[in-house]
Amino acid sequence: MCGVAGVIQVPSTLAVCEIAAPLSSASLVAYQALLMLQHRGQDGVGMVSYDQECGRFFEKKKLGLIAQAFERDDFERLSGAMALAHTRYATVGGDGMRDLQPMLAGVPFGVTLAHNGNLANFFELADEIQSKYKIKFLTHNDAEVLLQLFCYFMSSTHQGKLTGNFSFEMAVSSMKQVVQHANGSYSVVGIVAEGGLFALRDPHGIRPLLLGRKVEDNRTTYLFASESSAIQFLGMEVIKNLAPGEFMLITPDGQIMSADVGGKEAAHCMFEWVYFAGAESVLEGQxxxxxxxxxxxxxxxxxxxxxxxxxxxxxxxxxxxxxxxxxxxxxxxxxxxxxxxxxxxxxxxxxxxxxxxxxxxxxxxxxxxxxxxxxxxxxxxxxxxxxxxxxxxxxxxxxxxxxxxxxxxxxxxxxxxxxxxxxxxxxxxxxxxxxxxxxxxxxxxxxxxxxxxxxxxxxxxxxxxxxxxxxxxxxxxxxxxxxxxxxxxxxxxxxxxxxxx
Ligand code: SF4
Known part of the structure; x- marks a missing residue:
């Protein structure tokens, strides 16, 4: 079990919300959200941001607790309008640095991804991908399996050739194939460089994932997070719980798109309410x-x-x-x-x-x-x-x-x-x-x-x-x-x- 947060800041076209103080940069918002999710994992923490101005990803990972992992300077270095953060609780892989998320891939486009959950078919899926698609894994983490599958299916769009730019349709058809291969729970947040911030919930919505928003003078900040408490802590409003099998993309210019990539009957983990989630959170309206x-x-x-x-x-x-x-x-x-x-x-x-x-x-x-x-x-x-x-x-x-x-x-x-x-x-x-x-x-x-x-x-x-x-x-x-x-x-x-x- 883990906690995830994904942030994008886009030019605002919506009416300004009057509540609370203005938000900070995307990486600082992701950090603040993650602080509210510390109870979901304490092995290590990771953050990746993407800065469109210089076209680069920036990354920081560290073992241990969130508050001890970051210095003030880190948030200047983790620049850009999109950021992902993850706090890890190891179920697959070890508790070493190598398995900390988010995971990054340069091809195609530049993609980074983190998830909360567990692939029940991790071992056989990893074997299948290595032998069938000739992909070599660098970690023992199921997030890398999801990332490489997504990247592989995007690369092989149009008879094995990657043509044109990233598009929502391409992401949807690739995610549909990921979902057909993956068996288990996965609430995913990710960034496609230049493409936007995306989120995916497994077909049964086993692990929670919500979207929040805050509108300010000249920009709107969107936050995908594992629990509502992370959204409300930042003075943001909860827009929705992602539906089982829902894939969402928010582009850098603020368009929001959503598609069902294989949703089935909901089966939310009862242990979230019994033990795991913070008492202050509201999940699925409960x-x-x-x-x-x-x-x-x-x-x-x-x-x-x-x-x-x-x-x-x-x-x-x-x-x-x-x-x-x-x-x-x-x-x-x-x-x-x-x-x-x-x-x-x-x-x-x-x-x-x-x-x-x-x-x-x-x-x-x-x-x-x-x-x-x-x-x-x-x-x-x-x-x-x-x-x-x-x-x-x-x-x-x-x-x-x-x-x-x-x-x-x-x-x-x-x-x-x-x-x-x-x-x-x-x-x-x-x-x-x-x-x-x-x-x-x-x-x-x-x-x-x-x-x-x-x-x-x-x-x-x-x-x-x-x-x-x-x-x-x-x-x-x-x-x-x-x-x-x-x-x-x-x-x-x-x-x-x-x-x-
Ligand atoms: S209800 Fe039990 S089996 Fe199902 S996801 Fe939660 S802990 Fe796992």
Whole structure:
């Protein structure tokens, strides 16, 4: 999972909007937008701008967090009216410099591209492209596969010969072919030198992508971003969520064009609302904060169905458990208490790529308030159990500081299947709830009981949005049967089962 932002500034023909301060250059706008998307990826950051005056791309990439990657001077160097920015969370490829996005290609026209998502058929597609089209990849990143496919199909327009200038029609026919080859989730932003800023959403709209706009005296700034919070933070208005399979181009003179390049039934990732997106964001018209409140209310119903025990306090695991915990406490009429404070200087543990990094982060990130814990029967609220490592450490921490009992309530139903679309739980053998019953899981974690919402609660909290729930049900929106990653994962499951026997 990653965060993307794409910016273009064009001469204005629209009425001036009165709100907020004037925006800065394209690269600075992209940087500010990206700051609001830091929670989507913390491995590294990249930015590419294109300056029409000198006809050049400018680039900066660095491992680590966004605020530490850029100096003031960088934005003078990253000149031009178009810029892309990307914050990376590695699922395919490593977490080194080479795999940081945006990716660049000189032929044809000069194209740069970044995406949020994951190609489930990355391995076989990369092999096919290398052998069939004789393209050599320089990274292990699926963004490069998308970029090279797009460039290849543009180059081979008109019987293998590139004739004439870049056009919207050429981009649309090339993107249609990209979409036919790519299997998975991809919310793409890109620049074609002289051609404009483009964006693409995969046929099911698995990952979010929105367009925002701000009109000023003599120019209009457009921003494609992974979340609405990035757009609103800059005082811009949200124009739309891109539709599944929608391709958009905004030209340097301000024309906006859109085409369907293969849209199918929507299957938005439910985990965006449960965990990943910022609570302040509104995706597909559904506010993330409201969805989490409703999940808390529905979780309260699940608790009252089963538990005859009573609890002294409802306590959230900060930060994503907080909203639901408040709603659940209200419903159950049990006092809400903060017994764990977050060390804000430690990264989100789930999104770190590697078990040892995750375990270290869990140990460092939560600080107990002993007076709120000691002697209490705690109903602890969190968003989900993936590997179970985080939950186990937190329950242990509370018991170490004198909790009388700890029951765990989760706003996400049991995650029993891997995700092939960009959330880093790809191996079924690693998923706690794929392998244990609820009572076994409670024992493994060290909790007295565990409570989950049900799939119907997810649908209810998201007001009937069409969602991907593949990791809950094993039914995925794309056909994964021929994907090597799917077969590999099944192999690992067998291996894990054999070990348990
Ligand atoms: S499988 Fe789960 S985490 Fe992955 S896209 Fe679907 S809902 Fe989201």
């Amino acid at each position: 506010c993330v904060y409201s969805a989490r409140l409703e999940l808390g209310r529905r979780l309260a119903k699940q608790v009252t169905k089963r538990s005859t025990d009573s609890f002294d306090v409802v306590m959230p695991v900060p930060d994503t458990g907080r909203t639901a915990a408040g709603a659940l406490a209200e419903c159950l009429k049990i006092p809400y208490r903060e017994g764990l404070l977050k060390n804000r200087y430690v990264q989100r543990s789930f999104i770190l790529n590697g078990q040892s990094k995750r375990e270290l982060a869990v140990g460092l990130k939560l600080i107990p308030i002993v007076s709120e814990i000691k002697g209490k029967r705690i109903l602890l609220v969190d968003d989900s159990i993936v590997r179970g490592t985080t939950s186990k450490k937190i329950v242990n921490l509370l018991k170490m500081h004198g909790a009388k009992s700890v029951s765990l309530a989760l706003t996400c139903p049991p995650i029993k299947h891997p995700c092939f679309y960009g959330i880093d739980f790809p191996v079924q053998g690693d998923l706690l709830m794929a392998n244990l019953s609820e009572s076994e899981a409670a024992r493994w974690i060290g909790a007295d009981e565990v409570f989950f919402t049900e799939c119907s609660d997810i649908d209810g909290a998201m007001n009937g949005l069409k969602l991907c729930k593949g990791c809950l049900t094993g039914e995925y929106p794309t056909n994964l049967k021929k994907c090597r990653s799917f077969a590999l994962q099944r192999g690992r499951v067998r291996e894990a089962e054999e070990k348990r026997v």
